[in-house]
Amino acid sequence: MNKTSYKKHFLFLSVLGIVLFFVNISLGSVMIPIQDIMAVLMGENANKESWEIIVLNFRIPKAITAVMVGSGLSVSGLLMQTLFRNPLAGPFVLGISSGASLGVAFLLLGSSLFGGVLMSGTLSNWTLPIAASLGAFLVLSAVIFAANNVRNTMSILIIGLMFGSFASAIISVLSYFSEATQLQQFVFWSFGSLGNLSWNEILVFAVFYVLAMCGIFPILKSLNSLLLGENYAKSLGIPIQKNRNIILLITSILTGVITAFSGPIAFVGLAVPHLARMLFTTSNHKVLVPATMLIGAIVLLLCDIIAQLPTSEHTLPINAITSLFGAPVVIWLLIRKKKLYV
Amino acid sequence: MIMESTNTILRTENLHIGYTAKKKSISVAKNINFHLQKGSFVALLGKNGIGKSTLLRTISNVQKPLEGAIFMDEKPLESYSTKSLATAISLVLTERLPESQLTVFELIALGRQPHTNWVDQLTPLDVEKIETAMTLTEITHLSNQRYYELSDGQLQRVLIARALAQDTPLIILDEPTAHLDLHHTLQIFKVLKKLVSETSKTILISTHEVNLAIKFSDEIALMTENSFHKDSPKNLIENNIFDTLFPDEIIRFDKTLQQFVMK
Numbered sequence: 001m002n003k004t005s006y007k008k009h010f011l012f013l014s015v016l017g018i019v020l021f022f023v024n025i026s027l028g029s030v031m032i033p034i035q036d037i038m039a040v041l042m043g044e045n046a047n048k049e050s051w052e053i054i055v056l057n058f059r060i061p062k063a064i065t066a067v068m069v070g071s072g073l074s075v076s077g078l079l080m081q082t083l084f085r086n087p088l089a090g091p092f093v094l095g096i097s098s099g100a101s102l103g104v105a106f107l108l109l110g111s112s113l114f115g116g117v118l119m120s121g122t123l124s125n126w127t128l129p130i131a132a133s134l135g136a137f138l139v140l141s142a143v144i145f146a147a148n149n150v151r152n153t154m155s156i157l158i159i160g161l162m163f164g165s166f167a168s169a170i171i172s173v174l175s176y177f178s179e180a181t182q183l184q185q186f187v188f189w190s191f192g193s194l195g196n197l198s199w200n201e202i203l204v205f206a207v208f209y210v211l212a213m214c215g216i217f218p219i220l221k222s223l224n225s226l227l228l229g230e231n232y233a234k235s236l237g238i239p240i241q242k243n244r245n246i247i248l249l250i251t252s253i254l255t256g257v258i259t260a261f262s263g264p265i266a267f268v269g270l271a272v273p274h275l276a277r278m279l280f281t282t283s284n285h286k287v288l289v290p291a292t293m294l295i296g297a298i299v300l301l302l303c304d305i306i307a308q309l310p311t312s313e314h315t316l317p318i319n320a321i322t323s324l325f326g327a328p329v330v331i332w333l334l335i336r337k338k339k340l341y342v
Numbered sequence: 343m344i345m346e347s348t349n350t351i352l353r354t355e356n357l358h359i360g361y362t363a364k365k366k367s368i369s370v371a372k373n374i375n376f377h378l379q380k381g382s383f384v385a386l387l388g389k390n391g392i393g394k395s396t397l398l399r400t401i402s403n404v405q406k407p408l409e410g411a412i413f414m415d416e417k418p419l420e421s422y423s424t425k426s427l428a429t430a431i432s433l434v435l436t437e438r439l440p441e442s443q444l445t446v447f448e449l450i451a452l453g454r455q456p457h458t459n460w461v462d463q464l465t466p467l468d469v470e471k472i473e474t475a476m477t478l479t480e481i482t483h484l485s486n487q488r489y490y491e492l493s494d495g496q497l498q499r500v501l502i503a504r505a506l507a508q509d510t511p512l513i514i515l516d517e518p519t520a521h522l523d524l525h526h527t528l529q530i531f532k533v534l535k536k537l538v539s540e541t542s543k544t545i546l547i548s549t550h551e552v553n554l555a556i557k558f559s560d561e562i563a564l565m566t567e568n569s570f571h572k573d574s575p576k577n578l579i580e581n582n583i584f585d586t587l588f589p590d591e592i593i594r595f596d597k598t599l600q601q602f603v604m605k
Binding site: 085217218220221224225227228229231232234235236237238239277281282283284286339341342 | 402403404424425426427428429431432433435437439440441442443444448449452453455456458460461462508
């Protein structure tokens with residue numbers, strides 16, 4: 001595939017992304033006429049004041065969240081797959097998502113076990129993200145510690161999986177001992193949600209997102225030589241240990257923050273990099289990184305649109321939609337291509 | 343000695359190679375002292391498991407020596423940063439490449455990474471080096487193919503081209519002719535010989551092709567359990583060194599035929 005067809009693909013995906021962004025904003029549990037939505041977007045007044053509030057304070061933040069969650073998780077998946085040179089790697093595999101879930105579980109479910117110690121204050125908007133980030137960071141530290149002591153990347157992958165199982169087990173124990181209302185709260189969080197983020201929270205989210213994305217620039221070059229394996233990459237002048245830690249840090253910041261704000265969203269990180277590789281038929285990261293980001297954003301916008309379509313009253317959990325979408329895609333890819341590349 | 347050192351690209355001092363596992367070191371070979379002359383084609387011979395790969399991996403800094411020192415251009419190897427070493431030594435390893443969709447051109451272009459800027463932008467000079475490397479190894483027609491579509495012989499030439507594109511004074515190849523038939527093996531030896539004479543690079547290659555090593559290489563390094571000899575093929579034959587290569591129950595080295603024969 002040559003450069004002009006790359007450009008065509010990127011142009012098409014960008015247009016699709018922008019269209020879906022607006023479709024996403026115009027759909028929701030409250031019917032708002034298109035002209036009113038356009039009016040709000042142009043900074044004018046809509047016919048009803050409530051419509052303005054819905055679009056500005058609910059739908060636009062939700063669409064922005066969808067873009068950041070989709071692109072962030074997908075890039076994390078791509079980085080993991082390249083680092084481990086394993087097409088099955090993804091943010092879930094390293095146990096980082098489970099770590100974030102563990103943090104939230106301790107906060108929501110642990111109160112019955114530990115009494116009022118953990119829940120002394122009221123549940124503000126911030127406690128959940130902080131708990132999730134702490135959990136993600138804890139597992140990440142353990143993984144990085146293991147990574148520096150274990151040379152084999154395949155072992156790190158398995159260690160990540162073990163940490164994931166370990167965290168899930170603790171969550172099961174916590175769930176078993178917790179009360180129904182708390183359990184319900186946790187289950188709803190684990191469904192995943194793109195909404196409910198205030199502009200302040202979006203800002204915090206965006207700061208971490210941009211910081212992590214900037215971290216990709218200095219390692220962009222090494223991602224391609226990692227495709228030859230670590231020994232070749234090293235012989236090409238790549239400081240392997242340092243770059244591995246940078247990749248782990250970027251992934252865990254992205255996964256941690258995303259899981260903190262929108263719950264554990266499955267499959268996107270695993271499936272989207274493969275979609276990008278299939279569409280662009282390349283393993284060159286200078287193409288794959290932006291392609292994965294674009295497709296990731298598109299996929300989550302689409303999933304969110306599907307989630308609110310079936311009834312105008314209810315919104316389906318986003319986590320269910322991504323898995324409903326992701327699992328068949330991976331199966332279809334394997335049947336059609338017979339082979340997945342890194 | 344002074345004359346010799348100016349002409350030496352790499353030398354080792356009482357090198358002790360092996361692995362460290364569970365805080366214990368497993369020794370593979372000891373007291374290795376040799377130097378590589380600039381612009382020479384050197385073949386490393388030795389029976390299976392004697393430590394040829396370990397030696398090559400050690401002098402190319404893939405793994406650390408247990409003891410002793412390695413000097414590249416008279417500077418200790420550990421004084422080189424990963425990046426500066428990448429402009430001094432290029433490698434062709436035996437390990438399989440992970441499955442990716444890289445094209446032959448992209449794969450060879452990776453050899454230019456030590457020379458390119460942070461976004462890996464290829465300059466006209468880089469493209470020229472890549473094209474020269476493809477011409478020398480006769481793989482220009484494969485340029486746009488994915489590397490997983492290639493035969494073993496083609497892939498081996500692509501990997502050699504990648505090392506060439508890296509444009510280092512020393513190229514180290516670990517058994518580049520394993521799995522290849524006689525025709526392709528000969529072709530690779532010819533290419534390497536041509537490279538040494540045309541580009542004045544130094545090439546160190548480990549191989550089991552004794553006959554071709556005798557015919558093509560300027561010097562042969564012979565590794566056995568207790569000794570390490572490096573000399574011209576002619577001197578090694580005259581001094582009966584080849585007899586030490588294998589246990590002498592089944593085969594022996596025939597001086598006049600210049601090859602191993604069955605007993």
